Amino acid sequence: MIMALETDATERWRLDVSYRGTDFAGWAAQPGHRTVQGELELWLPRVLRVDHALGLVVAGRTDAGVHARGQVCHLDCAPGVITDDGASLLRRLARVLPSDVVVRAVRRAPAGFDARFSALQRGYAYRLSDAGVPVDPLHRDQVAIWPRELDLEAMNTAARSLLGLRDFAAFCKRRDGATTIRTLIELSGDRIDHGPLAGVIEFRVVADAFCHSMVRSLIGGLVRVGEGAREIDWVSTVARRGVRDSGIQVMPAAGLTLEQVSYPADDQLAARAVESRRLRTV
Known part of the structure; x- marks a missing residue:
C-alpha cells in the first residue's frame, strides 16, 4: 500500500x-x-x-x-x-x-x-440467517446462512463481555509486526423486523480499528454460544487466553459489510493520525 x-x-x-x-x-x-x-x-x-x-x-x-x-x-x-x-x-x-x-x-x-x-472508528454489519428464516433472493449475496436456530439473547450477553480495550489475539489472524490490541465499542445484534431482510439477525460491530478476520471470528464465537454448543462465558474465557481456539470459526465473508468510517473534526485529523500510528498497548 x-x-x-x-x-x-x-x-x-x-x-x-x-x-x-x-x-x-x-x-x-x-x-x-x-x-x-x-x-x-x-x-x-x-x-x-x-x-x-x-x-x-x-x-x-x-x-x-x-x-x-x-x-x-x-x-x-x-x-x-x-x-x-x-x-x-x-x-x-x-x-x-x-x-x-x-x-x-x-x-x-x-x-x-x-x-x-485519521479514522476514529470503523463500523461493520454482519447479517446472518439462521434455521427457518428464508433470505430474499435479491439480498442473498449479503447474508450468511446458519443451519441451526440461534439464541440471540445468549449471543448478546456473551458479546457484552468483549467490549472495551483488550488484546483480541484470540479472534485475529496474526501479522508480523502488527498489534492485536483494539477497543471494541459496540457488538450487539437484533433481528431485522421489516423489509426484505425481516427475520435476519444483524450484528453491529464498531471498533477503533480491526485486525485481520476479527469481525468474522467474533461472530463465529458468538454463533457457538447461540446454538448452545458453548456456555455464555466461553468467549470471554477465550479472549483472556489470547490465543486462537479451534472452536472459533471464521464466518463466511458474504454476511459482512463495512458500513461506515468516522473521522474527528478537521482540526483534530493530524493529531489523530499521529496517535493511530503509535503501537497500541493495554
Missing part, C-alpha cells in the same frame, strides 16, 4: 466508495486477482489523463467477498489534475467503473487527513 504524504506539490482527495464484494478478491491489489483497489487504480489515471500510477490509501482492507457501503480512501496528485471540486472525476468514474463498485463522493481532503490513520 502506498503511504505517500501530502506535500506542497500535491493535493489530497478523499473518495467514498461502495462495492459488492462477491466477485472481488478483497480490497488490496493482488497480481492475477480482481480487487477493488485494482479496478480503481486502473481507471483513475485513465480518466484523469496522467501517465503514472495514483496509489490509494484506504481506511480498511476488506477481505475477499466482503462488501462495503462506506469505505473511504485517499489519493495524492499534482495540483490541477482534479478540477471543479471533483465533480468531473465523479461523473467519469461512473461511466467506466464496473457495476459492482461505485465512487459515491470525491472531495478535497482537509489538512492532516489520512483515510487510514
Whole structure:
C-alpha cells in the first residue's frame, strides 16, 4: 500500500466508495486477482489523463467477498489534475467503473487527513440467517446462512463481555509486526423486523480499528454460544487466553459489510493520525 504524504506539490482527495464484494478478491491489489483497489487504480489515471500510477490509501482492507457501503480512501496528485471540486472525476468514474463498485463522493481532503490513520472508528454489519428464516433472493449475496436456530439473547450477553480495550489475539489472524490490541465499542445484534431482510439477525460491530478476520471470528464465537454448543462465558474465557481456539470459526465473508468510517473534526485529523500510528498497548 502506498503511504505517500501530502506535500506542497500535491493535493489530497478523499473518495467514498461502495462495492459488492462477491466477485472481488478483497480490497488490496493482488497480481492475477480482481480487487477493488485494482479496478480503481486502473481507471483513475485513465480518466484523469496522467501517465503514472495514483496509489490509494484506504481506511480498511476488506477481505475477499466482503462488501462495503462506506469505505473511504485517499489519493495524492499534482495540483490541477482534479478540477471543479471533483465533480468531473465523479461523473467519469461512473461511466467506466464496473457495476459492482461505485465512487459515491470525491472531495478535497482537509489538512492532516489520512483515510487510514485519521479514522476514529470503523463500523461493520454482519447479517446472518439462521434455521427457518428464508433470505430474499435479491439480498442473498449479503447474508450468511446458519443451519441451526440461534439464541440471540445468549449471543448478546456473551458479546457484552468483549467490549472495551483488550488484546483480541484470540479472534485475529496474526501479522508480523502488527498489534492485536483494539477497543471494541459496540457488538450487539437484533433481528431485522421489516423489509426484505425481516427475520435476519444483524450484528453491529464498531471498533477503533480491526485486525485481520476479527469481525468474522467474533461472530463465529458468538454463533457457538447461540446454538448452545458453548456456555455464555466461553468467549470471554477465550479472549483472556489470547490465543486462537479451534472452536472459533471464521464466518463466511458474504454476511459482512463495512458500513461506515468516522473521522474527528478537521482540526483534530493530524493529531489523530499521529496517535493511530503509535503501537497500541493495554
